[in-house]
Amino acid sequence: MQAPLLSVRDLEVSFQIGGEEVPVVRDLSFDVEYGETLGIVGESGCGKSMTALAIMGLVPNPPGRISKGNILLEGVDITKASEKELQSLRGNDVSMVFQEPMTSLNPVFTVGEQIAETARTHFGLSRKEARNKAIEILRLVGIPSPEKRVDDYPHQLSGGMRQRVMIAISLICEPKLLIADEPTTALDVTVQAQIFDLFRELQEKTKTAIILITHDIGVVAEMADRVMVMYAGRNIENGPATDFIRAPQHPYTRGLISCIPTLQADPPDDPDALFEIPGVVPSAVELAKPGCAFAPRCQNVMDRCRVEFPPSAQIENNRSVSCWLAQEETV
Amino acid sequence: MTDSSLDNFSTESMEKPTSPARQTWKMFSSNQSAVAGLILLAIVLIFSLVGPLVYPVAPTEMVWMPLTPPLESDYLLGTDYLGRDILAGLINGGRITIAIGASAALLTIVIGVTIGALSGYYGGWVDNLLMRVTEFFQVLPNLLLAMVVVMLFSATLTNIAIAIGIVSWTSTARLTRAEFLRLRNMDYVRAERSIGAKNRRIIWAVILPNAAPPLIVSAALSIGTAILFEAGLAFLGLSDPNNMSWGRMIGDNRPYILDSWWGVTFPGIAIFLTVLAISLVGDGLNDALNPKLRKR
Amino acid sequence: MVKSLSKRIGNAVILLLAVLVLNFTLIHIAPGDPVEVLAGEMGGATPELLAELHADFGLDQPFHIQLFTYLGNVLHGNLGHSFYYDKPVTELILDRMGATLLLVITALLFALLVGTALGVASAQKRNSLLSNLVTILSLAGFSAPVFWIGIMLILLLSVAVPIFPIAGMATADEPEGTFAYIFDVAQHLVLPVLTLASIYLAFYSRLSRASMLEVLESDYIRTARAKGLSRFLVVYKHALRNAVLPVVTFAGLQFAQVISGAVLVETVFAWPGLGTLAFESILRRDSPTLLGILFFSAVLVLIVNIVVDIAYRVIDPRISAK
Numbered sequence: 001m002q003a004p005l006l007s008v009r010d011l012e013v014s015f016q017i018g019g020e021e022v023p024v025v026r027d028l029s030f031d032v033e034y035g036e037t038l039g040i041v042g043e044s045g046c047g048k049s050m051t052a053l054a055i056m057g058l059v060p061n062p063p064g065r066i067s068k069g070n071i072l073l074e075g076v077d078i079t080k081a082s083e084k085e086l087q088s089l090r091g092n093d094v095s096m097v098f099q100e101p102m103t104s105l106n107p108v109f110t111v112g113e114q115i116a117e118t119a120r121t122h123f124g125l126s127r128k129e130a131r132n133k134a135i136e137i138l139r140l141v142g143i144p145s146p147e148k149r150v151d152d153y154p155h156q157l158s159g160g161m162r163q164r165v166m167i168a169i170s171l172i173c174e175p176k177l178l179i180a181d182e183p184t185t186a187l188d189v190t191v192q193a194q195i196f197d198l199f200r201e202l203q204e205k206t207k208t209a210i211i212l213i214t215h216d217i218g219v220v221a222e223m224a225d226r227v228m229v230m231y232a233g234r235n236i237e238n239g240p241a242t243d244f245i246r247a248p249q250h251p252y253t254r255g256l257i258s259c260i261p262t263l264q265a266d267p268p269d270d271p272d273a274l275f276e277i278p279g280v281v282p283s284a285v286e287l288a289k290p291g292c293a294f295a296p297r298c299q300n301v302m303d304r305c306r307v308e309f310p311p312s313a314q315i316e317n318n319r320s321v322s323c324w325l326a327q328e329e330t331v
Numbered sequence: 332m333t334d335s336s337l338d339n340f341s342t343e344s345m346e347k348p349t350s351p352a353r354q355t356w357k358m359f360s361s362n363q364s365a366v367a368g369l370i371l372l373a374i375v376l377i378f379s380l381v382g383p384l385v386y387p388v389a390p391t392e393m394v395w396m397p398l399t400p401p402l403e404s405d406y407l408l409g410t411d412y413l414g415r416d417i418l419a420g421l422i423n424g425g426r427i428t429i430a431i432g433a434s435a436a437l438l439t440i441v442i443g444v445t446i447g448a449l450s451g452y453y454g455g456w457v458d459n460l461l462m463r464v465t466e467f468f469q470v471l472p473n474l475l476l477a478m479v480v481v482m483l484f485s486a487t488l489t490n491i492a493i494a495i496g497i498v499s500w501t502s503t504a505r506l507t508r509a510e511f512l513r514l515r516n517m518d519y520v521r522a523e524r525s526i527g528a529k530n531r532r533i534i535w536a537v538i539l540p541n542a543a544p545p546l547i548v549s550a551a552l553s554i555g556t557a558i559l560f561e562a563g564l565a566f567l568g569l570s571d572p573n574n575m576s577w578g579r580m581i582g583d584n585r586p587y588i589l590d591s592w593w594g595v596t597f598p599g600i601a602i603f604l605t606v607l608a609i610s611l612v613g614d615g616l617n618d619a620l621n622p623k624l625r626k627r
Numbered sequence: 628m629v630k631s632l633s634k635r636i637g638n639a640v641i642l643l644l645a646v647l648v649l650n651f652t653l654i655h656i657a658p659g660d661p662v663e664v665l666a667g668e669m670g671g672a673t674p675e676l677l678a679e680l681h682a683d684f685g686l687d688q689p690f691h692i693q694l695f696t697y698l699g700n701v702l703h704g705n706l707g708h709s710f711y712y713d714k715p716v717t718e719l720i721l722d723r724m725g726a727t728l729l730l731v732i733t734a735l736l737f738a739l740l741v742g743t744a745l746g747v748a749s750a751q752k753r754n755s756l757l758s759n760l761v762t763i764l765s766l767a768g769f770s771a772p773v774f775w776i777g778i779m780l781i782l783l784l785s786v787a788v789p790i791f792p793i794a795g796m797a798t799a800d801e802p803e804g805t806f807a808y809i810f811d812v813a814q815h816l817v818l819p820v821l822t823l824a825s826i827y828l829a830f831y832s833r834l835s836r837a838s839m840l841e842v843l844e845s846d847y848i849r850t851a852r853a854k855g856l857s858r859f860l861v862v863y864k865h866a867l868r869n870a871v872l873p874v875v876t877f878a879g880l881q882f883a884q885v886i887s888g889a890v891l892v893e894t895v896f897a898w899p900g901l902g903t904l905a906f907e908s909i910l911r912r913d914s915p916t917l918l919g920i921l922f923f924s925a926v927l928v929l930i931v932n933i934v935v936d937i938a939y940r941v942i943d944p945r946i947s948a949k
Contacts, residue, residue: 056853083858090855098853103846107945108868118854153944169854467645469880470928474887475905475921479650482909482917483657555770562772563891567906581775585895592782599775607770 004031005074005176005209006055006094012068013050013059013233023067025050025233032177037203037210039224039241041217041256047233048213049099052179054078055211056096057086073177092122095170099182101162105154111138111165112150115172122173137168142198160191164198171202179211184219196223217256221245226318229253232293235312239319249321252294292323300325358619365615371608375601379425388419390575398591411580411594412587421601424575429605431492431576432558438496439557440503440550444539447507452515452534458508465501473498474563481569488571495560503549510542517541544620548613555609562602577602635936639929644698646925650918651697655690676710706922707915711908716919719904724923726796727900731889733816734823735878741824742831743874747867749832750839761832768829773888777822777895784818791818794897815896823892827885831874839870872943879935883928 013025025047032038040048053059054066057078071078073094078086098104106114115137116130125133131150138146141164154162163183170178180199184192196219203210212223220227220241227244229237229252237250248254292298295305302324310324359365388394393414401409401417408417450461468476480494514520515538523537564570565578566585577598584594688696700707706716749758785793792798792815797808842848843866851865886902893902901920908916940946 058849058852087855087857090853092855096853098846098850100846104850106847106851106865106869108943109865117856117860121854121856121860155945166850169850467642470642470883470925470932471646471921472883472886472890472924472928474890475917475924478890478905478909479653479914479917479921482912483653483914485658559772563774563887566772566774566891567894568909578772581772581778585778588778588782589786592786595775595778596782599772599779602775603767603771607766610766610770 002034003075005034006032006211007072008051008055008069009072010069011051011054011066011071013047013054014065014067016063021067023233024064025054028069028230028233028235030228030235030238032209032211034176035203035207035209036225037212037223039220039227040211040213040230041215041220041227042230043215046230048230049181051230052096052181052211052213055094055177055179056090057081058090088122091118091170091175092173093175094177094179095173095175096179096181097163097166097170097183099185101159101166101186104166105162107154110151110153111157111162112152115150115165115169118169119172133172134168137172138165140202141165141168141171142194143168159187160194163187163191163195167195167198167202171206171208174206175208177209177211179213181213182215183212185214199223217245217259229256234293234309234322236294236323237319237321238312239321240317243317243319249315249319249326250294250323251298251300251325355616355619359615362615362618364611365618368608368611368615371604372612375425375605375608376429379422379429382422383426386419386422388416390415390419390423391573394419398587398594400591401593408597409591409593411584411591413583417580417593417597420575420580421577421597424577424580424598425601425605427488427571427574427576428558428561428578428602431488431495431561432554435492435495435499435557435561436550436554438493439499439553440546442496443500443503443549444507444546446500447504447509448511448534448539450504451508451511452530452538454512461504462508465504468498468501471498474560477560477564478567478569481564486569486571488574491561491564491569491571495557495564499553499556499560503546503553506545506549507542510545511538514538514541545617548617548620551609551613551616555606555613558602558606558609632933632937635933639933642929643922643925646922647698647701648694650922651694654914654918701922706919709908709913709916711911711913712916716915719916720901720919720923723899723901723904725900726898727886727889727893727902729812730816730819730823730893730898730900731885734820734889735827735882735885737820738824738827738831739874739878742828743835743871745828745832746835746837747839747862747870750836750843750870751862758836761829761836765829765833768826772891773822773826774891774895776825777818777892780818780822781895791815796899815898819892819896819898822895823885823888826888827881830881831877834877835870835874838873839866842866842870845869868942872939875935875939875942879932879939882931882935883924886924886927 008031009029011025011028012023014021014023016022028047028051030038040051042048050059050064055071055073055078059066066079069079073089076085076089078089081089105111112131112134115134116125116127119125119130119133120127123130135146135150138149143149143161143164149157149161154165157165163186167183183199184195187195199210199212200223202208210223212219214220224241227237227239227241228235229244229250231252237244237248237253239249244253245257248257290308291306292309295301298305304324310322310326312320312322313326314320315326394416395404395410395414397410397412397414399410399414401407403409408421410416411420446461446465450458450465477494477498480497481490484490484494511534520533520537523533528537561576562578562581565576566582568582570576570579570582580598581595584591584598588595704717706720708714709716709719712719745757745761749755749761752758781793784790796815797811798815843862848861848866851861856865889900890902890905892898893900894906897903901924905917905920907913908920
């Protein structure tokens with residue numbers, strides 16, 4: 001079997017907060033195969049964005065740093081790479097689309113320049129070649145009359161158009177891995193659908209692997225081959241997307257899936273029918289405590305959960321879950 | 332960092348709630364450079380307010396041989412080209428310099444806050460008109476305008492303070508206006524309006540206290556600016572002939588710098604230390620009153 | 628862009644008229660007869676001259692007619708007559724303008740370039756030696772009177788260690804040849820420029836440092852890094868252009884203050900510009916000259932503001948779109 005494109009092992013990312021080093025991502029291990037789409041799901045603050053930045057080698061330092069583990073991209077360890085090596089990887093082998101299209105583009109340069117400079121940096125193209133390539137990729141991401149738009153400044157484009165420009169920037173060097181961090185959160189619903197269609201279409205053409213970070217289970221169900229659920233900096237459930245939707249294992253995942261409102265012809269009269277996970281995402285102080293971070297909110301909590309974190313348990317084809325409940329069922 | 336995990340970290344301390352003034356003092360006093368500034372400022376004030384009682388030498392009279400260097404006579408810091416005692420000049424000039432600085436700063440704040448408050452609160456044509464006036468004063472080099480005013484109306488202490496006040500208020504006005512624009516649509520202001528409070532009350536009793544922190548800082552710093560301004564005018568010869576001031580000492584002694592470095596150096600150090608103390612205190616107040624800005 | 632430019636010019640003309648009205652009002656509310664104010668109190672004016680002035684200014688006419696007479700005179704380039712120099716004020720000012728422009732523009736460019744460079748460099752490494760130096764320099768630059776800094780520089784670099792000339796703009800017996808002359812003036816220019824730039828150098832380095840720190844944390848800088856651009860391109864292409872925007876804004880806003888500073892610095896170094904002229908006109912109680920300088924510096928400030936406005940539009944494409 002071929003080695004995976006990306007292999008993350010025992011990753012820990014920590015932040016210096018008030019003189020203390022607090023981990024925001026812990027014991028995180030997962031793989032991404034060539035050409036597949038991995039969905040990373042979790043509430044805001046669960047460490048999914050930080051995981052993405054770690055893969056890019058962009059954890060803001062200080063106050064943050066990768067304190068443990070390895071990130072292997074085609075065998076190259078990103079945690080040990082020099083800044084020069086990282087620069088030649090970024091935008092070339094692995095690229096990223098950010099959440100905020102309104103602020104992620106530099107306001108004082110044309111979008112064409114911002115796309116083209118990536119190609120100039122990695123492929124050594126001339127100005128003219130890079131510009132032509134920028135026009136070509138703008139067309140590919142569905143921007144009308146790209147030979148005009150190439151000279152526009154970001155403020156002249158709508159949010160959806162800007163996100164397409166961001167996607168163009170991330171794709172111009174045909175990376176092997178594209179990380180999309182909540183790429184549609186800031187956009188209108190109709191635009192969201194267009195952007196996801198674009199991702200699917202482009203993936204078919206380029207065979208790029210995608211890590212799609214989202215808090216939207218619906219998006220994952222539609223887009224992802226595999227799903228990883230994160231809670232409080234850890235991977236708590238991991239498996240094929242279809243199984244995940246059909247039979248979630250972790251109480252938190254079950255909660256997440258019950259939260260999705262369903263369209264019914266005859267809605268129930270009960271106004272509380274929309275499920276809600278009680279409680280809030282734990283703070284860093286609570287995270288430092290031993291035991292399962294979800295315990296205070298869990299409906300199936302046991303005494304054991306409060307003292308000891310459950311190890312990851314393999315259950316049926318390629319699924320794993322970190323919960324004492326699942327542990328007991330398999331034993 | 333979007334979607335940062337840091338957002339959820341609770342860093343609130345579990346201390347008892349204290350009064351705002353005490354909290355401000357607590358933050359201020361934990362800031363080393365601010366405390367240093369405060370001590371320095373206290374020394375300057377004692378030096379120039381208590382000094383004349385301890386050291387009763389007249390600053391404008393000839394007391395010794397002209398151009399005596401420091402440490403070579405009873406007059407510790409030496410004498411100037413007219414044989415006047417430098418130390419006495421520093422002590423008495425300090426009183427005048429600080430008095431002009433403080434009263435000019437007060438005038439600056441009164442004019443600036445009034446114009447800024449009316450402009451920001453009423454908006455519309457009032458704002459338009461007042462901002463034009465502000466712009467007008469920003470276009471004129473303020474030292475030149477003050478020179479014109481003092482020259483035409485004679486150089487008395489009052490005229491100098493007034494001249495400095497009327498050319499220095501523009502930045503205070505802009506700051507106040509910005510604060511009023513921000514605060515005028517706050518819920519508590521709307522609530523006052525809905526129960527029929529008069530505009531005058533809303534401006535001065537409701538919004539102004541909430542806009543106070545940055546204005547207090549600006550007031551503190553404008554004392555320093557006014558002292559520098561007075562020194563500049565005095566250096567150019569526009570000072571009250573009956574009173575010594577630090578700027579005047581530098582101006583008077585400048586033609587003789589080749590013979591006496593001390594005549595210009597000591598008053599300059601006095602101005603520098605005083606303004607430095609005021610800026611340190613101002614910066615400390617800024618940090619203590621606007622904790623959100625402390626990150627940098 | 629053309630539209631907003633013409634709007635700005637219109638605005639500038641209104642402000643200049645306002646300056647003239649202010650000048651006129653000041654002359655009239657000052658203690659004493661306006662003619663005495665205009666003639667200066669140095670007793671240089673004969674009774675005949677006073678009578679002539681009386682007629683010239685139409686002082687028997689109602690106030691508003693007098694105002695229009697005054698405005699009309701200025702529009703014809705007549706800013707009044709200096710009795711001390713016995714020359715038209717306009718001529719005096721034009722004679723001295725070059726020296727002031729040379730000093731002010733050199734000092735401002737020096738402060739902008741070096742200040743921004745220091746600020747940007749110190750933003751790269753917070754709490755480094757350079758960063759602390761910038762903080763200390765800016766505190767010192769803000770706290771010491773500019774004319775005193777000038778005097779101290781003279782004591783250090785002209786008297787104690789005689790490297791630079793003490794005062795003036797050129798050596799009395801001018802050296803032969805254009806090149807030698809330029810070199811001579813440049814030597815005289817060093818200390819005044821350093822002095823005048825000192826306040827703004829510190830200010831701009833602090834401003835550009837704060838601005839740079841803010842820009843470096845923005846989303847588009849993260850994007851630039853995610854593209855794999857080199858550190859150099861990220862800082863000097865993507866961040867710098869955004870970080871200089873507030874610096875440019877302040878350079879325009881502060882130009883009036885730079886002229887104020889120039890008055891003091893010129894006086895210290897006997898630099899033969901408008902500042903020294905202003906200082907001399909105080910000594911001679913030569914009000915027409917001082918008022919003329921006030922008006923003329925407002926003209927300069929407005930021209931500089933318009934130039935800065937254009938520069939800002941060139942750097943930031945968002946503005947011209949509005």
